[in-house]
Amino acid sequence: ETGVTQSPTHLIKTRGQQVTLRCSSQSGHNTVSWYQQALGQGPQFIFQYYREEENGRGNFPPRFSGLQFPNYSSELNVNALELDDSALYLCASSLTSGGGGEQFFGPGTRLTVL
Amino acid sequence: GENVEQHPSTLSVQEGDSAVIKCTYSDSASNYFPWYKQELGKGPQLIIDIRSNVGEKKDQRIAVTLNKTAKHFSLHITETQPEDSAVYFCAASEILGYKLSFGAGTTVTVRA
Numbered sequence: 001e002t003g004v005t006q007s008p009t010h011l012i013k014t015r016g017q018q019v020t021l022r023c024s025s026q027s028g029h030n031t032v033s034w035y036q037q038a039l040g041q042g043p044q045f046i047f048q049y050y051r052e053e054e055n056g057r058g059n060f061p062p063r064f065s066g067l068q069f070p071n072y073s074s075e076l077n078v079n080a081l082e083l084d085d086s087a088l089y090l091c092a093s094s095l096t097s098g099g100g101g102e103q104f105f106g107p108g109t110r111l112t113v114l
Numbered sequence: 115g116e117n118v119e120q121h122p123s124t125l126s127v128q129e130g131d132s133a134v135i136k137c138t139y140s141d142s143a144s145n146y147f148p149w150y151k152q153e154l155g156k157g158p159q160l161i162i163d164i165r166s167n168v169g170e171k172k173d174q175r176i177a178v179t180l181n182k183t184a185k186h187f188s189l190h191i192t193e194t195q196p197e198d199s200a201v202y203f204c205a206a207s208e209i210l211g212y213k214l215s216f217g218a219g220t221t222v223t224v225r226a
Contacts, residue, residue, distance in 0.1 A: 033214075
């Protein structure tokens with residue numbers, strides 16, 4: 001069984017740029033959630049994707065957007081990067097079938113915005 | 115929205131002693147309360163969870179208690195070992211697998 005994988009591991013961008021982060025869900029999982037973890041803080045829910053549709057969103061502006069593909073992998077896109085976007089971005093996959101399932105987290109992508 | 119507070123922020127214990135981390139939550143609709151362990155350079159890993167219809171759950175050296183009336187839940191680690199050193203997060207959500215709200219984390223250090 002393959003766990004959740006994320007790419008890239010680290011990324012450095014400058015303010016105003018755009019970034020795309022990628023996540024491959026655990027085998028058999030159909031739901032992907034994205035979280036932002038600032039240094040020294042707990043993860044904050046960005047949004048969740050189920051059946052290629054956004055299925056709920058946290059308190060993040062529209063410049064945070066996502067996609068889910070037919071193979072259940074997902075992308076997180078952030079436009080017009082700000083310094084405060086510097087954080088660890090975590091992807092979590094789960095199996096949703098008539099209800100939620102335990103979320104399994106990937107190792108994260110460390111984004112630094114200069 | 116849900117607000118989860120976690121205490122203490124740091125905890126240092128002697129190997130073999132117990133560690134206790136406490137969390138409170140604000141949304142009475144929350145029904146699912148997981149605890150995660152995060153080691154350096156890794157994503158959070160679920161170590162134990164509890165649902166609102168259960169008051170206590172134990173798994174070997176780890177136990178969690180829930181008081182829905184008071185809106186607080188706790189993690190107890192007994193006979194601590196050096197490999198228990200990590201950052202621990204509590205979380206809450208209304209539905210399993212959806213929109214977890216996390217506490218700020220507790221850095222646990224087990225002294226040999």
